[in-house]
Amino acid sequence: MNSNTYHVFFTNLANPLKINIILNLREKEKNVSDISNELRVEQSKVSHALSSLKCCNIVEVKQKGKQRIYFLNKKTIVPMLNLIDKHASTFCGSKCRGCR
Amino acid sequence: MNSNTYHVFFTNLANPLKINIILNLREKEKNVSDISNELRVEQSKVSHALSSLKCCNIVEVKQKGKQRIYFLNKKTIVPMLNLIDKHASTFCGSKCRGCR
């Protein structure tokens, strides 16, 4: 497997807003405004973030009237978050601080 | 679970050199010079990369004479790479291009 694939994927996830969007979408699908309001983040920021997540097929989108409903592709990201949970609780005392 | 944990983890992996080191260590444990030579990457660069990977317990290290042998903590990273392989082949035609 091409190492660039991993790089693209991880780079896409290496951002707090995108993580928060993913966690937010875990409950249920939402339109852009809802995400923007719930996370208290400017709309264009959310749109940019969703755009790159969609690009890696981490989220998908469907139209509903003039809204765009985004929903999580849970196949990959949920088990991945679970792996990190387990990793952190096993190897990092449950919380990663970062170190640089 | 704290969203910062995910951010720290993904940020640490969002780098081509680190990915290559991880892939390189998948076969077997190696010292810094070996990695540096095999990947044709300057030693200090490798050391910096290893340092932050170790910080997240993605790699571990043991001393052997004056060498430091790094080895992969396969518990988390291997299944994670497998998830991405599967994701890419299912949703991205096996190769991620990136999109920004």
Add this chain to the structure above:
DNA sequence: AACACATATGAATTACACTTCATATGAATT
């Protein structure tokens, strides 16, 4: 203890992705 080999570290620079903000597009309603 001097030396050589192996690796780590610090700090300045560089590179790249995120943010910002103005504006464009698109869909529905009147």
Add this chain to the structure above:
DNA sequence: AATTCATATGAAGTGTAATTCATATGTGTT
């Protein structure tokens, strides 16, 4: 077709992590 609501997009500015390079530290050998 004009307006409004909803979202996307472009491009300049910003921020943060990677790179670079000089040097320090550590380990074994003579």
